Amino acid sequence: MDLRDRQVDSLIEESLYISTNLAPQQKQDAWKRLRARAGQQSLLPPAAACDRPLSLLERVFGNNGFLQAWLARLAVDEARYERARQNQYSLRYGVLITSAGFPNRLVEPFRYHFMTPVF
Amino acid sequence: MVSFQEVEPSDAALIERVRTNDLEALGALFDRYYAHVFRAAVAITQDGAVAEDIAQDCFLKVHRYANRIDTSLPLAPWLYRVTVNLSYTWISRQKRRRVSLEMVVDRLISPAWLSPDHIAEHTEIQEQVRAAIADLNFNQRVVIVLHYLSGLNLEEIAEILDCPVGTVKSRLYYARENLRGRLGLLNGTNEVAHGFAG
Structure with a gap:
């Protein structure tokens, strides 16, 4: 014999409510403990701007974002640079990106900067 | 006034x-x-x-x-x-x-x-229901508790658990089915649940 939905619902509600009873004395004791512990701890300052999650735009274009990291890697990673340089024309003609070669020209001065020996 | x-x-x-x-x-x-x-x-x-x-x-x-x-x-x-x-x-x-x-x-x-007062009020059926709820997996139990004990609706639970409303709905459905199965089984074999049949 199946229990009807309403009966199951009320049975669950009653059971949960009764089995989680809280005595007034329990609550008072809990407050005393909480008050003592809260008095000993300090509040955290408001969250700084850096604590909030970054937006997609910030992740891509922001400081240390994806684009900056990619350009930096392109500038210092020889193999990556060579691969990009060799493929720039195929990209230009193979795909409808006419300015596909620009990152290499753009990166060239940075390569000099990054690769200059520091004494 | x-x-x-x-x-x-x-x-x-x-x-x-x-x-x-x-x-x-x-x-x-x-x-x-x-x-x-x-x-x-x-x-x-x-x-x-x-x-x-x-x-x-x-x-x-x-x-x-x-x-x-x-x-x-x-x-x-x-x-x-x-x-x-x-x-x-x-x-x-x-x-x-x-x-x-x-x-x-x-x-x-x-x-x-x-x-002691509480124990006196604690009926056998409620104890069985409580045991059945305790047997649910964590996700189903949380949804049951938030819905039936805290009186929250599906949207509110979804916000708290940071999951889609459909997921909450599904968990609630299967949790209730599990409980119904357990209690229905008790109903057939145990006179404790007889009062709820009719």
Whole structure:
């Protein structure tokens, strides 16, 4: 014999409510403990701007974002640079990106900067 | 006409005061929400002592993180989320420790945190329902507790658990089916549930 939905619902509600009873004395004791512990701890300052999650735009274009990291890697990673340089024309003609070669020209001065020996 | 009825301060106003380390304001929030948090924690963890610790930690977080709580949003979902997370952490640790079967059975059959009055009210059926709820997996149990004990709707639960409403709906459905199965089985074999059949 199946229990009807309403009966199951009320049975669950009653059971949960009764089995989680809280005595007034329990609550008072809990407050005393909480008050003592809260008095000993300090509040955290408001969250700084850096604590909030970054937006997609910030992740891509922001400081240390994806684009900056990619350009930096392109500038210092020889193999990556060579691969990009060799493929720039195929990209230009193979795909409808006419300015596909620009990152290499753009990166060239940075390569000099990054690769200059520091004494 | 002037109303002389005292207006209770809003949660946001109380949190603003907690930010100035006003413990009376924390006390007002405690009065307002402690029972809800404690009850949810007991129902999820099935352990009164642990639930007390979880409720304590939850309100300590209200105090500690007062400056970071968004007062434009209601406080209750934030409290429930912390409660669920703390309960989950405790249950995960318990699983790792592999609590002995005797302890679990003992906890289910004779909960030590119940007052004598409470034990008197505790009927056998309710005990069976409670045991059936305790047997649900964590996700289903949390949804059952938040829905039936805390009276939250599907959207509110979805927000607290940070999951789609459809997921909450599905968990609630399967949890109820599981409970219905357990109680239906009892109904056929045990006269305790007979009164609920008709």
